[in-house]
Amino acid sequence: MKDRKFDVHQPVLVDEVLESLEPKSGGVYADFTLGAGGQASAILEKSSPDGILLGLDQDPEILEIAKENLSPFGERVFFEQGNFAAAARIFAGHEGRVDGILFDLGLSSLQLDRPERGFSIRKDGPLDMRMNPNSAVTAEDFVNRASRDELMHAVGVLGEEPRAKAVVNAILAERRKRPLLSTSDLRELIEGVYKRRGGKIHPATRAFQGVRMKVNEELNRLGGGLESALRLLKDGGRLVVIAFHSGEDRIVKEFLKARKAAGDLAIIGGGIIKPTAAEVRRNRRSRSARMRVARKGLFDEARGRSKRTPS
Secondary structure, eight states: OTTSGGGGSOOSSHHHHHHHHOOOTTOEEEETTOTTSHHHHHHHHHTTTTOEEEEEESOHHHHHHHHHHTGGGGGGEEEEESOGGGHHHHTGGGTTOEEEEEEEOSOOHHHHTOGGGTOOSSSOOBSOOOSSTTOSOOHHHHHHHOOHHHHHIIIIIISOOTTHHHHHHHHHHHHHHSOOOBHHHHHHHHHHHHTOSOSSSOTTHHHHHHHHHHHTTHHHHHHHHHHHHHHHEEEEEEEEEEEOSHHHHHHHHHHHHHHHHTTSEEEEEEEEEOOOHHHHHHOGGGGGOEEEEEEESOEETTTTEESSOOO
């Protein structure tokens, strides 16, 4: 199985995900950010011969790649297109029956590799950035129509851009003269603010991230996804979330904290799991990964069972 397409997109923290989810034959698992299927393949292999996986992704193009990559697992995989905020509705028949759920948040390198999708800073394409191409609002719409406050939130808060005010002022000034239509239009504008083009981290990286997160409402939908996961998990089921952005990680942390206080979840491992130095050297994308793990229900570690009956 070494030559499937997902090998071009190297998933992060695979060993840690498997250790946390503990996939077993006969289990039901869900990957709410299926991507090309890298993590899903590892879960399916570990849960052989008859564990099943519910695969969800909002990007129809990437979902087709996942179907091809995971075809060797046959009827053990169920594919659905949609945002994880609606996962409880999409997988309603599995409510309270899932043994483990994975979120691997952020942007897929497969999306970056397609200039026509508008995610790439270095490759010219339309200013799009929609993870679901059927969504109504593109990055072009947002950048050219958003108010100053909306742009400041996207660039400064979501993108964590230290020169957000200067970047936003440049966008507002430029769009009074002409609309920003391509990734190169936005990239070159930000390069002008920084008065440089290259560097280890491109000067447009944070602003692109913030616009992408706003266009796809990534933070707003994460809470709904976590709530969906809690409804689908069985008592004792595992929840694993990998975040790459401090805002995402903060939402996950606060959700777990609140649900622990309510008696719905037990946090496993006490906090963040980070990639090893060896993995960061192999896969630069993993450098900002932060993984959190929880188990549904208050769990008695000494006896290995839940302290409450399933809801």
